[in-house]
Amino acid sequence: MKFIAEINVMPLKALLDPQGKAVTMTLNNNGYNDIQNVRIGKYITLEIEADSKEKAMERVNEACAKMLHNPIMEGYDYQLYEEK
Amino acid sequence: MKFIAEINVMPLKALLDPQGKAVTMTLNNNGYNDIQNVRIGKYITLEIEADSKEKAMERVNEACAKMLHNPIMEGYDYQLYEEK
Numbered sequence: 298m299k300f301i302a303e304i305n306v307m308p309l310k311a312l313l314d315p316q317g318k319a320v321t322m323t324l325n326n327n328g329y330n331d332i333q334n335v336r337i338g339k340y341i342t343l344e345i346e347a348d349s350k351e352k353a354m355e356r357v358n359e360a361c362a363k364m365l366h367n368p369i370m371e372g373y374d375y376q377l378y379e380e381k
Numbered sequence: 382m383k384f385i386a387e388i389n390v391m392p393l394k395a396l397l398d399p400q401g402k403a404v405t406m407t408l409n410n411n412g413y414n415d416i417q418n419v420r421i422g423k424y425i426t427l428e429i430e431a432d433s434k435e436k437a438m439e440r441v442n443e444a445c446a447k448m449l450h451n452p453i454m455e456g457y458d459y460q461l462y463e464e465k
Contacts (some may be wrong), residue, residue, distance in 0.1 A: 335425060
């Protein structure tokens with residue numbers, strides 16, 4: 298079975314996000330004063346082949362933990378659904 | 382009213398995504414042969430102050446269209462919900 302995973306990787310809340318700060322300022326300086334607290338992370342999609350949804354989730358979780366995020370600076374969450 | 386927007390910005394399907402290709406290869410070379418077709422975009426969250434959900438959506442859409450994505454190379458979608 299083939300599954301699609303959608304993963305969000307975000308800088309941890311406790312850390313400064315300089316890229317987000319810069320975008321907030323740029324928006325504010327260009328007429329978007331109603332927008333605050335922009336934070337920028339990564340959105341990752343991937344296809345995974347597995348026997349069951351549980352196995353696929355386990356593998357995606359492992360890949361996120363080991364390869365796709367930096368636990369010192371980032372957190373992640375993901376959604377998984379079967380490809381039709 | 383304060384709303385939170387969650388925005389996904391992705392490279393267009395028709396375009397190569399070299400960063401995603403590199404991550405796919407790295408995963409495959411490290412025991413994740415079951416993962417294919419990784420694509421990497423941006424995940425942006427922001428807070429917006431507006432009188433109604435419709436107004437907030439309009440503003441976020443405008444900010445995405447004008448400032449947060451590059452229409453030549455990227456597409457975007459977003460979700461909006463009220464902050465409690």
